[in-house]
Amino acid sequence: MQFAGSIAVAIAIIAVTIALVTAKLGPNAEDDHHGGGDRQEQENR
Amino acid sequence: MEDFVESITRGNPGSVKAVLASVVLALAAYQLILAAIGYGKLPVIAARPAFFTHRASGDMIAVLFVVVALMCLAVFGFEDDYALHGWAGAGAVAVLAVKVFVIRSGRGGRALPYLGVTLFTLLAVTWLTVTPDFLAGED
Numbered sequence: 134m135q136f137a138g139s140i141a142v143a144i145a146i147i148a149v150t151i152a153l154v155t156a157k158l159g160p161n162a163e164d165d166h167h168g169g170g171d172r173q174e175q176e177n178r
Numbered sequence: 179m180e181d182f183v184e185s186i187t188r189g190n191p192g193s194v195k196a197v198l199a200s201v202v203l204a205l206a207a208y209q210l211i212l213a214a215i216g217y218g219k220l221p222v223i224a225a226r227p228a229f230f231t232h233r234a235s236g237d238m239i240a241v242l243f244v245v246v247a248l249m250c251l252a253v254f255g256f257e258d259d260y261a262l263h264g265w266a267g268a269g270a271v272a273v274l275a276v277k278v279f280v281i282r283s284g285r286g287g288r289a290l291p292y293l294g295v296t297l298f299t300l301l302a303v304t305w306l307t308v309t310p311d312f313l314a315g316e317d
Contacts, residue, residue: 135223135224135227135228136227136230136231138223138227139212139223139227139228139230139231140231140234142208142231143205143208143231143234143235146204146205146208147201147204147205149204150197150200150201150204151197151200151201153200154196154197154200154313155197157313158193158196158197158313
């Protein structure tokens with residue numbers, strides 16, 4: 134049970150981190166070092 | 179290599195790097211807690227499951243860290259403006275290599291906590307010298 138719990142916490146940490154950073158990236162994605170990629174391409178269409 | 183990284187990140191290597199590096203740092207912080215539990219400093223769960231997860235999570239961190247480092251070198255290379263970032267990252271790779279060697283050799287186990295804390299510090303410096311500014315849109 135403790136094995137599963139400690140692994141579950143690790144998975145939760147990964148999920149929460151991805152969610153938080155992705156949410157933070159949203160408005161700034163077009164500022165990516167190399168020109169913004171997909172989002173900028175989509176905006177230009 | 180740069181084209182490959184640009185391709186798999188769909189033109190957003192900085193964003194992908196920020197996400198993966200943040201996952202690495204978050205898991206590294208969890209590693210410290212798991213190690214503290216394993217060494218009996220934080221008796222939340224038994225030592226065995228704590229060390230098992232520490233090892234599994236550590237393997238994942240190592241893979242992600244190498245991927246992020248290769249992406250960073252391939253796309254951005256060494257830039258003078260980010261010298262501390264580069265040196266901290268290189269130091270983290272070196273400490274990680276030593277830590278893996280110590281674990282595999284089965285000798286020098288008493289050094290592992292110090293290597294772990296050093297590795298976490300270097301990972302934190304590597305993350306702090308680029309990612310917060312990038313997330314703030316200042317990169």
